[in-house]
Amino acid sequence: MVRTFVAAILAVTLLLTLAYADTRNLETFTSTGEGDVEIEKFDYIDARIGAKNMATQKALWKVIGQLLSAQELADRSDHIQSAIAVKSMDFVQKYKFAEETISPDNKTYHVAMEVTFFADQVRGALENLGTAVTQRKRAVIVIDEQAMDGASDTNFLLTGSMTEDRLRQAVGEAGYKGMARAEVRALKDDPQAVKAVAGDADAVRWVAAQLKADYVITGSARAASAGTGMLGTIKLNVYAADGNPVWSKEITESAPGNGGPDRFRVIRLCADKAAVMVSELLATRK
Numbered sequence: 001m002v003r004t005f006v007a008a009i010l011a012v013t014l015l016l017t018l019a020y021a022d023t024r025n026l027e028t029f030t031s032t033g034e035g036d037v038e039i040e041k042f043d044y045i046d047a048r049i050g051a052k053n054m055a056t057q058k059a060l061w062k063v064i065g066q067l068l069s070a071q072e073l074a075d076r077s078d079h080i081q082s083a084i085a086v087k088s089m090d091f092v093q094k095y096k097f098a099e100e101t102i103s104p105d106n107k108t109y110h111v112a113m114e115v116t117f118f119a120d121q122v123r124g125a126l127e128n129l130g131t132a133v134t135q136r137k138r139a140v141i142v143i144d145e146q147a148m149d150g151a152s153d154t155n156f157l158l159t160g161s162m163t164e165d166r167l168r169q170a171v172g173e174a175g176y177k178g179m180a181r182a183e184v185r186a187l188k189d190d191p192q193a194v195k196a197v198a199g200d201a202d203a204v205r206w207v208a209a210q211l212k213a214d215y216v217i218t219g220s221a222r223a224a225s226a227g228t229g230m231l232g233t234i235k236l237n238v239y240a241a242d243g244n245p246v247w248s249k250e251i252t253e254s255a256p257g258n259g260g261p262d263r264f265r266v267i268r269l270c271a272d273k274a275a276v277m278v279s280e281l282l283a284t285r286k
Contacts (some may be wrong), residue, residue: 027119027172028118028169031062037109047109057085067133068126069132139178142164146223162268163271215241217239230262
């Protein structure tokens with residue numbers, strides 16, 4: 001009875017984690033932009049749409065500026081504008097308004113936005129124009145995540161990891177190509193991958209060499225009962241391709257509750273904090 005219950009809980013855990021992974025496995029670029037559009041005939045809706053489109057285009061231009069050399073950007077700016085920038089909404093994964101105001105005289109609609117674009121679509125559009133897109137550095141992320149009591153410590157590569165997926169998104173936002181357990185498992189040497197997660201320098205070098213990665217990010221994610229709430233802990237290690245450690249950090253967060261969803265929630269809180277740290281670290285090392 002107990003064994004059946006645990007198996008059912010683990011099955012639900014796997015499904016929830018994989019469902020989360022499905023929304024996180026695409027690489028993205030996140031940028032910001034602002035738009036100001038004149039309000040004509042008190043048509044606020046049309047002005048808002050125009051301001052949003054302007055802000056999205058400006059955000060996309062910032063991304064394009066990271067992918068092309070300054071000379072090529074200057075030489076091809078008109079072509080890029082007509083072929084890509086004016087279609088900026090086609091590349092958007094999501095966006096949110098950071099600011100939205102109407103001028104006191106009701107003449108201008110202003111928005112400030114944070115926009116996330118699909119990285120492969122932006123790169124593909126630029127490559128179709130014949131531009132020389134800058135090759136990204138690569139980072140491999142493999143996290144041993146255990147969100148439920150009773151889960152096996154030896155087969156973590158068989159399940160998903162919301163922390164891993166969140167970090168993969170973060171390295172993409174920092175301008176890197178992010179790779180995770182799917183690419184690592186494709187190497188067909190799980191024992192070596194497990195050694196890399198444990199910090200074995202030879203194994204780290206092997207993973208980096210196989211995937212042509214500049215950095216290997218490993219660690220663990222755990223959730224445990226703490227009094228009347230939950231305590232989440234993520235331990236991260238960043239290694240250079242030669243196996244030498246670059247950075248390490250232990251991140252903790254607490255949250256109320258004690259059930260399965262609460263465990264996922266507290267790990268997610270840690271993962272979001274870890275993502276900001278990793279993104280900032282890698283952005284300084286490009």
